[in-house]
Amino acid sequence: MRYHIGQLDKELLVDLYEGMLKPRMIEEKMLILLRQGKISKWFSGMGQEAISVGVAKSLKSEEYILPMHRNLGVFTTRNIPLSRLFAQWQGKASGFTQGRDRSFHFGSQEHKIVGMISHLGPQLGVADGIALADLLRRKKRVTAVFTGEGATSEGDFHEALNVASVWNLPVLFCIENNGYGLSTPTNEQYNCKNLADRAKGYGMESRVIDGNNILEVYTKVSELCQALRKRPRPVLLEFKTFRMRGHEEASGTKYVPEKLMKKWAKKDPISNFETFLLDKKLLTEEKIKALRQRISQEIEENLKKAFDEPEVSPNTNKEIQGVYKTYNPEHIAPKPKKKRIRLVDAISEGLEQSMYRHNELIIMGQDIAEYGGVFKITEDFTSKFGKSRVRNTPICESAIVSAAMGLSINGMKAIVEMQFADFVSSGFNPIVNYLAKVHYRWGEKADVVIRMPCGGGVGAGPFHSQTNEAWFTKTPGLKVVYPAFPQDAKGLLAASINDPNPVMFFEHKALYRSVYGEVSEEYFTIPLGEASLLREGNDISIVSFGAGVHWAMEILDLHSEIKADLIDLRSLQPLDSETIFNSVRKTGKLIILVEDTLFGSVASDISAMVMENCFEHLDAPVRRVGSLETPVPFAKKLEENFLPKKRFERVLLDLVKY
Template identity: 70%
Template sequence: MPLNKLETSIIDYKNSNLENLQLVELYKAMLKPRMIEEKMLILLRQGKISKWFSGIGQEAIAVGVTNALNRDEYILPMHRNLGVFTSREMPLYRLFSQWQGKASGFTKGRDRSFHFGSQEYNIVGMISHLGPQLGVADGIALAHKLRQEKKLTAVFTGEGGTSEGDFHEALNMASVWDLPVLFCIENNGYGLSTPTVEQYKCEHLADRGIGYGMESYIIDGNNILEVFTKVSEIAESIRNNPRPVLIEFKTFRMRGHEEASGTKYVPQELMEEWEEKDPLTNFRMHLMEKGILNKDMEEEMQSEIGKEIEEHLQKAFSEENIESDESLELKDVYKETEFELFEPSDKTENIRFIDAISEALKTSMQKHDNLVLMGQDIADYGGVFKITEGFMEEFGKERVRNTPICESAVVEIGMGLSINRMKAMVEMQFADFVSSGFNPIVNYLAKVQYRWDQNADVVVRMPCGGGVGAGPFHSQTNEAWFTKVPGLKVVYPAFPYDAKGLLNTAFNDPNPVLFFEHKALYRSIRQDVPVDYYTIPFGKAVRLRKGNTLSVITYGAGVHWAMEALDELEITDADLVDLRSLQPLDREAIFESVNRTGKAIILTEDSLYGSLASEIAAMINEYCFEKLDAPVMRVGSLDTPIPFANALEKNYLPKTRFKEKIRELIEY
């Protein structure tokens, strides 16, 4: 293994209370990822792996932090933290298979490098968007705190990632909630090619802790003893006094962002300066100077590690390349779950749509003692719609949690709770605000089960819809943003009975569910609803009216508009299908209706272009074409933002146009 020409250590290794054996083990723990990386760089040049993000020169951080934590404490590493994985003693052949895209890897060939996690080793890998894992760490830590476990969670980011909004949201949430999180910033000088002077103005990133009321430290990231001893001390303190701590590790990236990037943008004198600070070489010299390590021991270590690398490489190379199995690929998008039917009782009460939502939340909180509700103003205030009024008194402020205005971090916390064996509900105060949490929903919650078999047990409630004069930012019905994304389930009830049963099902389902609730229906629609707990399966539409002349397919407020229009036009022979569930979609119910009537019209409140109505129309055209007696018609809102003034909003919504289209379809 190549070492630089340093003959004596230039890093100041202060005396520690560590035994000689422990010092040698720390050196060996750094040596192993270094040797693996050097082998990977050879394989990269040979074309046997596709990409590599080198952590050479930064091994002390990953190794020091991992060894300072207990084995059952979660770590969320980044690209350059191979030492986390090796220190947790992951089988090397599985890592090599992962990097080659083979089945024995952790993602079945579906993701690469360190974009994976493993519950067995309490490691949660990154996604390319970097920031979301910080909030996920908050959620994992929250679960520990709620169970009163003396554990912390460590999460890594680079100096570049600290510019993302997720960084600020996650640190703020952790501070406000006193979460036991160790935020580790690896300040390695460059974000790809952008130097730190072009990324932030503060002198030290650790200074940002002040703004969050959070203690922070600066540690020499190339000094393994300083990293290990200081983090061990901080970790023990956090376990006994739960709170977040920010650590900035000063280090340097000795190779490119990834190997193809190179390092031509780095001044040569800077490279030479940091090469002299190599954590492995310096610690080796220190141990030899102290007589703790000698050349024979060094050679024996290298031989042992080299043999392990070669054996595991051969095992990974000998594994056959993965083949695609379409049925398996589709099956793994969602966590498999068996719907549990709870029959409704005969005892009913006449309640509003909003009451049904509240009852489902309450009974689900009683059924699932690991369910946590989060949202703006949902605790003392009871939410802007008063759906959770009285919940804090019944279930306590630990499980009914007000949040700051930070939709992204709250969704990520929900993901973290799920990783740590809990359930989460996130209330978007208005569905429009989900755009601020869009990234973690579509890139984390939706993909995590498919990527590494970790479900996202999160329900996101979405008060939505127009007709109430709330304007462009409080009136959208944006379900089409999510029905397109594999891995999400999308539900949109129109009646109190369905709302209660479907929301109960959402909390039983281990997959992420977007649950849309039309605000205009909250207090305007009443129905007799069973008093007791019951469930309704996803993916099952309901026929509200049966007829043979045409099929009306809709959901949400559109159901009520359709009934109103059919009554006004005195159309008694129409099939009216309420979808209820948009993903999964009851295609069979749609096709059965259209094949019988020969005419179809799809009504959505969403703006028409790119709406779910367009997808349903395409499916009908593809699968029911021979039975059609007229073109499939779609009716939706105007392709404009939703306006505020009553006359403008009335024209925006599709109610009037729907009546005209029905007449046109009947007369065709």
């Protein structure tokens, strides 16, 4: 292996050697502990240390780096305390996830490290968001993100590269091409010579680097970092290396030809560099021995701290409270001055006032800039806030949701507009597995609002008509808001934007331009989790939200003899269950109306909750009314038959008579 020292001094060369030796020695110790049953799992990076250390040493301490599970050298180079690392791997409370997650699935703002999730792909988009925040603030910084050659087949990889290229984001996309995705060799994963060649399709620069040569990694990445700080742009780096251990230790390496293992063993980044330093008289056997003793002592001392720490003790309240970031919302009451506007105008006004209130609030979505979005909610926003804050995106929902997470990590607020709520399925993974879980896992906020134009009644068919709130109310960590009136929409949207937790904000398309209301002109908020009692009566309790509230009012207007409590939930998560329970205890009857199909809907959960908490107060069975168990049809009469409005009237009358 050829090493070119160039202008690198002796101190740096030895530092690079020590930087690789430390993670190698930790790994060797971990493999012993694994065999002894003292840790549960291990993903080895042996043979790949030059990449982790070389890249981490090239970045400044204030620049974010997003590693994977074979990048122990990133964590040690960033001086993560070993006692906390070891506690993390043992599931102890002093670990970064307090026993809630394992391995390297954590981040540390102090060390500017953002760890991976097992789904791999989203972290590439997160890097885009982090870099975007730096770019908007004119900070001359680089973000580095790691992935393996296997994950380059995921859609998130291609989406993230495309976004970074279109927006000229200073991101180093680092592919560790180590020969195998678990047991699948590279020739069964992709059909090109170099993965770096894919950069051409995105208008990006790329480099192929010997991932086992620490000096090549360090010098080339350092040069690129200096260039990207001066002229921001993404670069795709393919590090050629090899995985000397199994995907994880239990999988072994029997699927790897012995000849190939021997070939790469000769390219070991540490032993080769050590020989080079000895030959150049830059290091001696005595110094190596002393260095190994010092590292070994550090490992043993910190292992003892981790082992001496007791097993994590579960605290149910603490676990539940850890799902969301706690904060004290500033409630701003609405002022008396109002004007009569549509729901769509109230949402637009709420967005605009929030953009003025939060200087680092970014809106992203398809066609939202000059075009103003398909529903014209952000029309003229670019003239007021500029295209840097009101950003058209490529059609890549997953990468944009991930980028919103990156903006949040780097201290900004983000709003993502789904063109239609149906399309959120293309961004489902980062919502339910990243945004929803990030605070519970390592205490990081997800300051993101995802706007969801939803609902039927407009003849849009199966792919533009779903009301899919139940996809998200099931997921701990997400908040779900669903207003039915203009005043509520404006105040709840402002509160959602202020909330540092991820909020799915549903906006019914059929209500956009059909529902008017008196709306306070100035900025105000309505707290999340508080239902609205629209009408009062003793005959029956009606619970609904969104379009269902308006259907219920229409039916009640046709039957003035029915005196009902009509509850508009407004927030589905958190849910104002006490308002529901108090009403049921008064009336003794409950009907729940949703536009969603019934099985697995919010109505099912509310019904179960009432049965568990108010059974002795019920004078009749709880009834649920929802849409047919079919996709949403296109033809008008079919859609009318699908929607539950007419069925609601029949069930309501039957229940009142019960």
